[in-house]
Amino acid sequence: MTAPALVLASASPRRLALLAQIGIVPDRVISTDIDETPLRDELPREHALRLARAKAASAATPGCHLLAADTVVAVGRRILPKTETEAEARRCLALLSGRRHRVMTAVVLHAPDGRRGERLVQSVVGFSRLTERQMAHYLASDEWRGKAGGYAIQGRAATFIRFLSGSYSNVVGLPLFETAQLLRGLGWPLP
Numbered sequence: 001m002t003a004p005a006l007v008l009a010s011a012s013p014r015r016l017a018l019l020a021q022i023g024i025v026p027d028r029v030i031s032t033d034i035d036e037t038p039l040r041d042e043l044p045r046e047h048a049l050r051l052a053r054a055k056a057a058s059a060a061t062p063g064c065h066l067l068a069a070d071t072v073v074a075v076g077r078r079i080l081p082k083t084e085t086e087a088e089a090r091r092c093l094a095l096l097s098g099r100r101h102r103v104m105t106a107v108v109l110h111a112p113d114g115r116r117g118e119r120l121v122q123s124v125v126g127f128s129r130l131t132e133r134q135m136a137h138y139l140a141s142d143e144w145r146g147k148a149g150g151y152a153i154q155g156r157a158a159t160f161i162r163f164l165s166g167s168y169s170n171v172v173g174l175p176l177f178e179t180a181q182l183l184r185g186l187g188w189p190l191p
Contacts, residue, residue, distance in 0.1 A: 009059035044074035052106035073149030092150030098129035123166025
């Protein structure tokens with residue numbers, strides 16, 4: 001008997017690479033187009049969960065395991081954007097410089113039999129104080145584009161990280177331990 005198909009409700013190359021790292025290649029990838037604007041007074045935790053649930057709902061595929069996730073970078077109650085402009089990225093880096101921040105990823109899995117599981121994983125990241133030269137060099141790399149909080153821990157920004165408490169894969173975009181536990185718990189056979 002073959003396993004039901006696995007659908008990933010995300011076109012993120014980082015999530016695909018992380019799944020491949022643990023031997024999982026989704027049968028199908030569905031890019032979701034949802035409004036990711038935070039609601040008024042929405043806290044980062046609730047924001048991540050709402051977006052992951054919305055992605056799962058928009059990519060609903062009967063008879064399949066459907067995996068959706070959303071990653072949020074937060075400083076206190078403030079949700080940082082997925083940076084699209086250099087000015088946005090500069091503001092994020094200036095805010096993160098010399099501070100701790102939280103990275104939260106909500107993971108939602110729908111099983112073919114209607115069961116659903118969710119996990120929210122939080123990691124704490126400490127940035128070093130950035131010089132103007134470091135910031136300018138990073139901004140020139142364009143690596144920040146489309147990244148929550150304006151940086152990619154798996155790239156050049158690794159040199160800014162003083163410490164990480166929690167899951168590295170969570171900060172990249174998908175907490176692998178919790179994702180594997182959800183898949184096992186809802187009957188998807190891991191390799």
